Amino acid sequence: MKQIEDLVDWFYGKEKALIALSGGVDSALVACAAQKALGKQAVAATADYKTLSQEELESAKSVCQEIGIRHVIIEYSELDNPDFVKNDQNRCFHCRTELAEHLLALSKKEKISLIVDGTNLDDLAEYRPGLVALKKNGVQSPLVEIGFTKSDVRRVAREIDLSIHDKPSNSCLAxxxxxxxxxxxxxxxxxxxxxxxxxxxxxxxxxxxxxxxxxxxxxxxxxxxxxxxxxxxxxxxxxxxxxxxxxxxxxxxxxxxxxxxxxxxx
The missing domain is CATH 3.30.70 (Alpha-Beta Plaits)
Structure with missing residues (x-):
């Protein structure tokens, strides 16, 4: 259980944290650790940007109830963004840049300086320009910093009885x-x-x-x-x-x- 302890410890000393929660197991594990360390000072945020499937949105709501973390839904439409709609190699960069803007606005409203996501080490091996956009906007990735792979995430999530430990990976419908x-x-x-x-x-x-x-x-x-x-x-x-x-x-x-x-x- 050392890895979950390391993840919880990562949040100790922080006053508050905003977790970008997609509905998948990675960000759910981060949210769970943040809630254990910070209690009510941890807030999860899910973007309903109209390219997220209803199934993923419901999963996000359900796992937040399971964890016991306050959950905020950010609503906007990526289809209003011409850079996203044209769908070139940088679609994910434009998507995550817009997401970061909304997360930053929410963090300002909630007076939270720390924003984190569920990126793990395996994600860094793939072509993911969206990760560059998030990092550029100050979003931190505790799973990467501690050294979690995807298999580590699933194993630890199973050990702590997180219901979506074996949930298949998903991505936006676009x-x-x-x-x-x-x-x-x-x-x-x-x-x-x-x-x-x-x-x-x-x-x-x-x-x-x-x-x-x-x-x-x-x-x-x-x-x-x-x-x-x-x-x-x-x-x-x-x-x-x-x-x-x-x-x-x-x-x-x-x-x-x-x-x-x-x-x-x-």
Missing amino acids: SRIPWGNTVTAEKLVRIEKSEIMVKQLFGVRQVRVRDFGDSASIEVDKNEIIFLDNKKNMSILEKYMNGLGFYRITVDPNGYRPGKLNVITD
Whole structure:
């Protein structure tokens, strides 16, 4: 249990802390440690920026209740940001820059000087310009400073009985749209609806529906691909997704892996 003690100790001596909480296990563990160290002086904030799935928002609310930390929902729309909507290689940078601005405004209102997130060591190995934006705006990452990997996070979260210790990683719905293709509200809605239907029909936990205009590629965890062999349910899914404007639907035989759409399309 040394790592959770180290994480709690990281917050000792701080007067207050604002935790950027996404609804995933990483930021939930940070929020839990902050609450243990600071009690009511720890505040979690989740941005409902209209590209976050409803499932993730509900997860954030639920885990904050479980931890017992005060939870603030920041509402704004990334679709009002033309730099984000154009969806180039810097989409995540623009996203996190805007998020940081809202977090800074909230921290000023709450008189909190320390803002932290759930970035872990493994995140640093991926192409994540959003992390640069957060760091540039003074957001700190205790998991990185202490030396937590993703597996460390899940293990420690399980040890302290955090309910979402095995929750699959997720990302904003815009990550399903290839770079160079404009992000729209209509695309986000049909992506979210399609992913919900895949989960309901096949019982899989990890799903990405990649939006390629008239066509869509479904990715699930490699160990769960076999669940999609149900022809009856696949027929139901295809009819449903046809109604959303996806007329060619494929299942990626290689399964889900992060960052698969980090390419520019014509």
